[in-house]
Amino acid sequence: MTRFLFRRLYFAIFSMFAATIIVFCMSRLIGDPLLLYAQAGGYGMPPEQKEYLRAYLGLDKPLIVQYFVWIWNALQGDLGKSLLDRTPVSTMIWEKLPATAYLALTAWLFAILTGVPLGIISSIKRGGITDYLARGFALFGQALPTFWIAIVAILIFAVQLGWLPAFGMGESTDTFWEKTKHFILPTITLGWGGSATYTRLTRSAMLEIMDSEFVKLARAKGVSTNSVIWKHAFRNALIPPITYSALFLAGFITGATVVELVFSWPGIGRLAIQAVTNNDFALLTGTVLFFSAAYLFFTFLADVSYGFADPRIRYD
Amino acid sequence: MNIFKTINIFKFWNAFRKWPIIPVFILAVLIFTGVFSNQLAPNSPTSQNLKLRNSPPSWMDGGAEGRFLGGDHVGRDVFSRIIHGARISLTVVAISLASGVLVGSTLGLVAGYAGGLVDELIMRLVDVWLALPFVLLALIAAIVLGPSVQTVMLLLALFTWASFVRYVRAEVLSLKTRDYVNLAKVAGASTTRIIVKHIFPNVVNTIIVVATLRVGQLILTEATLSFIGAGIPAPTPAWGLMVSEEKEYLSSSWWGSFFPGLAIFLVVMSLNFLGDWLRDKLDPRLRQL
Numbered sequence: 001m002t003r004f005l006f007r008r009l010y011f012a013i014f015s016m017f018a019a020t021i022i023v024f025c026m027s028r029l030i031g032d033p034l035l036l037y038a039q040a041g042g043y044g045m046p047p048e049q050k051e052y053l054r055a056y057l058g059l060d061k062p063l064i065v066q067y068f069v070w071i072w073n074a075l076q077g078d079l080g081k082s083l084l085d086r087t088p089v090s091t092m093i094w095e096k097l098p099a100t101a102y103l104a105l106t107a108w109l110f111a112i113l114t115g116v117p118l119g120i121i122s123s124i125k126r127g128g129i130t131d132y133l134a135r136g137f138a139l140f141g142q143a144l145p146t147f148w149i150a151i152v153a154i155l156i157f158a159v160q161l162g163w164l165p166a167f168g169m170g171e172s173t174d175t176f177w178e179k180t181k182h183f184i185l186p187t188i189t190l191g192w193g194g195s196a197t198y199t200r201l202t203r204s205a206m207l208e209i210m211d212s213e214f215v216k217l218a219r220a221k222g223v224s225t226n227s228v229i230w231k232h233a234f235r236n237a238l239i240p241p242i243t244y245s246a247l248f249l250a251g252f253i254t255g256a257t258v259v260e261l262v263f264s265w266p267g268i269g270r271l272a273i274q275a276v277t278n279n280d281f282a283l284l285t286g287t288v289l290f291f292s293a294a295y296l297f298f299t300f301l302a303d304v305s306y307g308f309a310d311p312r313i314r315y316d
Numbered sequence: 317m318n319i320f321k322t323i324n325i326f327k328f329w330n331a332f333r334k335w336p337i338i339p340v341f342i343l344a345v346l347i348f349t350g351v352f353s354n355q356l357a358p359n360s361p362t363s364q365n366l367k368l369r370n371s372p373p374s375w376m377d378g379g380a381e382g383r384f385l386g387g388d389h390v391g392r393d394v395f396s397r398i399i400h401g402a403r404i405s406l407t408v409v410a411i412s413l414a415s416g417v418l419v420g421s422t423l424g425l426v427a428g429y430a431g432g433l434v435d436e437l438i439m440r441l442v443d444v445w446l447a448l449p450f451v452l453l454a455l456i457a458a459i460v461l462g463p464s465v466q467t468v469m470l471l472l473a474l475f476t477w478a479s480f481v482r483y484v485r486a487e488v489l490s491l492k493t494r495d496y497v498n499l500a501k502v503a504g505a506s507t508t509r510i511i512v513k514h515i516f517p518n519v520v521n522t523i524i525v526v527a528t529l530r531v532g533q534l535i536l537t538e539a540t541l542s543f544i545g546a547g548i549p550a551p552t553p554a555w556g557l558m559v560s561e562e563k564e565y566l567s568s569s570w571w572g573s574f575f576p577g578l579a580i581f582l583v584v585m586s587l588n589f590l591g592d593w594l595r596d597k598l599d600p601r602l603r604q605l
Contacts, residue, residue, distance in 0.1 A: 011443065018444040026453065029460045143585035145536050145556070147543045148577035151563045159567045254449045258540055269451075273544070276455045284456070291449035299447070 005304065012300045019292040020074075024067050026288075027281045074289065080282035089286035093268060099169055100260070100267035104252035106183055107191035111248060114191075115198020116241055122199065123206035123237075124229060134199055141196025150189045150262040157185060167264035190259045194248050198241055205237040243306040250298030254291045336593045339586035346583055349399050350406040357396035358384070361553040365391035370569040386571040388562055394572055397553035398579050404554045405583070408465065409534045412472035413527060419473070420480025421523055427481060428488025429511055439485070442478045450475055450537075451544065458546035468547050472534050483526050487519045521598040529591035532584040539580050555580050 054060045058069060073080065079089035122134035158166035170182040209215060210233050218228050257269030264270070268287055275283035331337065349356055368391040371383055385395040427438040454471050461467045491497065492515065500510050539556025541547030548554040550561065555576040562572030 011440065014440060015444045015447055018440070019447055022444070022448065026456050026460075029456070139585055139588065140581075143532065143536075143588055144581050145539050145543075145559070145577060145584075147540060147556075148559055148573075148580065151559070151566055151573060152577070155566050155570060255451075257449075257451045258544060261544060272449075272452050273455065276452070276459060279459075284452075288449055288452050291452065292447050295447045295449070299443075 008300055008303045012296050015296055016293060019296070020071060020289065021067070023285050023288045023292070024070060027285045028063065070285075079286035079289070082283045083280045084278055084283075089283050092271060092283065093286055093290055096266060096268045096271050099265060100253060100256055100269065103183070103186055103190065103256055103259070103265060103267060104249060106187040107194065107252045107256075108245075108249050110187050110191035111194035111198055111252075112241070112245070115195040116202050116238075118195075119199040119202025119241075120206060120229075120234065120237070123203045123210065126207070134203070138196035138199040141192040141194075141199075144192070146189060146193065147258050147262055149192060150185070150259060153185050153189060154262070169266055186259050186263045186265055189263075190252060190256055194252065197244075197248075201240045201244060202237060205240045206233055209233045209236045243302060246298045246302035246305060250295045250302075253294050253298075336586075336590050339589040339593075342582055342586040343590065346402050346586075347406065350402040353400045353403040357393075357399040359393035359396040361397045361400040362392065362551050367391065370565055370572070372569070373571055385575045386569065388558070388572040389565050389569075394558075394575055397558060398555070398576055400553040401555045401558065401576065401579070404465070404548065404552060405535055405538065408469055408472065408538055408548070409531055412469045413476060413531060413534060415469075415473040416476035416530075417480055417523060417527055420477035421484050421519070423477070424481040424484025425488055425511055425516065425519070428485040429492055429507070429515065435485070438481065442481050445478045451540070451546075454541050454546045455544065458541075463546060463549040465548055465552070468538060468541060471541065471546075472538060475537055476530055476534060479530065480523065480526060483522050484519050487522050488515055491515050491518055525591065525595045525598055528587065528594050532587040532591070535580060535584050535587070 051060075058066060061069075070080070077090055079093070081088055082092060118134040118137060122131040125131050154166045157164045164185050165182050166185070168182065170179050174182075210228075215228060215232050218232050223232075256265070256267060257273065259265065260267045260269040261273060268290060272284065272287035272291075274280075275287060365387065368383060368387040370389055371387040371391070373384060373386040373394075375384075376386075383393055383395070385393075385398065388394055388397070423438050427435045453474075457471055458467060461470075497510060497514055500514050505513075538547060538554070539559070542554045542556030543560040545560070548557055550557060558576035559573050559580075562569070562576075566573055
């Protein structure tokens with residue numbers, strides 16, 4: 001088990017290293033970062049001054065040196081400064097982190113609390129009307145584009161009915177209920193797809209276990225249906241949803257970008273899109289790095305939880 | 317008499333449950349409109365008509381003649397744009413999926429069969445690739461390469477290859493220890509021959525199932541890219557772009573944004589249905605996909 005964990009940890013670190021290289025190369029592909037300070041053609045800036053600026057920003061050194069300087073600083077928590085207003089990137093990400101984290105968490109809870117029960121109900125009442133309803137819910141969640149759900153939800157609940165706010169997180173002075181209202185639409189929009197996947201995962205796991213030998217034996221012994229479902233099948237059927245949970249959380253953190261964009265949610269995804277439109281490479285590399293690190297961290301957690309939840313798997 | 321009628325209905329119902337009739341019908345319509353979009357569309361998808369700006373569908377009150385699904389914010393025919401959008405979606409998805417399948421399956425076959433260092437390298441590459449935030453990479457790529465249909469195809473191919481490596485590799489790992497593969501080795505078959513003749517035919521089912529299940533995601537991703545502005549550039553009639561362009565006018569003229577979204581939904585749902593059905597038929601072990 002320890003060997004397995006170390007191996008996974010080493011994978012995670014290796015992947016992170018490779019991700020930094022890809023991110024760094026991509027950020028330099030956008031264009032010469034110096035052009036952000038001085039437009040091409042040198043309007044209002046003599047060449048000497050331009051060279052001085054280049055040296056000051058460290059852009060005159062070879063790319064490989066720039067990369068290692070960047071990594072060394074990043075390891076110390078310094079992701080550079082935003083090119084627009086010289087705010088440290090780490091501060092900007094830190095400020096936006098709660099918004100993204102809260103949204104990802106509520107969407108995650110929504111997905112689990114709707115997906116798992118629906119999966120169980122639909123597997124128990126297989127072929128019945130509840131099964132069809134649950135599968136229909138899953139079907140819609142997997143086939144509807146997130147951005148479309150978002151704008152249709154805004155149209156219905158914010159514009160037509162006026163029940164819920166259409167954008168933002170609200171003010172810090174808002175009451176708890178006011179704040180909650182801001183969360184409802186983004187949470188459901190983001191969580192629906194995940195909920196659908198949970199439903200399908202739980203349903204197929206339940207069906208498989210209800211068909212297994214030990215459940216048949218329990219039934220043959222005369223164990224009551226309730227007991228078979230909750231004691232024998234349910235506990236084993238939870239393994240796939242549990243092991244996928246960390247991956248889902250990672251998916252919600254990195255996948256929130258579109259939802260943040262439509263609902264003007266002040267999170268990291270929107271920050272990254274602003275960075276792209278402003279050609280702010282320090283901010284962009286910082287956010288992309290953050291997303292990759294978050295994803296790798298949660299994949300690692302998923303592997304670990306897999307080992308704990310199901311001792312039958314082999315650690316190789 | 318009554319009993320016979322009920323039986324007929326049951327037969328009908330069972331046929332619907334057994335065969336994916338509705339999804340196949342929707343996909344057939346999609347392919348047909350995609351291929352013959354020039355002949356089928358009643359109007360030009362790009363010609364503007366400012367008099368018909370945001371005009372309601374012809375079947376609604378005040379609807380303009382010949383605008384079956386209404387007009388968009390510059391008076392283009394939404395219905396014709398959806399029909400032409402089918403062609404765009406089909407082309408983009410077909411080409412990107414084909415390249416993704418080709419690259420992914422080849423790497424999966426190589427990784428699974430070769431094992432050792434090669435396997436390790438390929439699989440780590442897949443891990444890293446899946447860890448990168450795809451939407452942001454797409455935005456960067458759209459800036460570097462400029463938004464175009466080709467960029468979108470490239471991006472979608474890059475988005476899709478990794479999952480094929482995983483599934484094909486897993487399949488090959490179990491296949492290569494089978495007796496018949498060992499026998500082929502003993503008989504002196506070359507590695508290429510074993511891979512092409514003995515292993516590849518057995519992973520085709522997996523590839524088909526995974527591909528069908530991925531198409532829906534590809535269409536959704538293409539639409540998402542177009543929606544955030546990293547996809548197909550205006551004025552090309554792509555569904556995701558249409559939803560995005562018309563979202564400002566949602567409260568007054570909802571049809572411009574609603575119907576392209578509905579088209580995406582119907583196609584993706586049909587593909588998911590078909591994928592599930594194929595998986596149950598061809599490769600039930602992939603149940604958890």
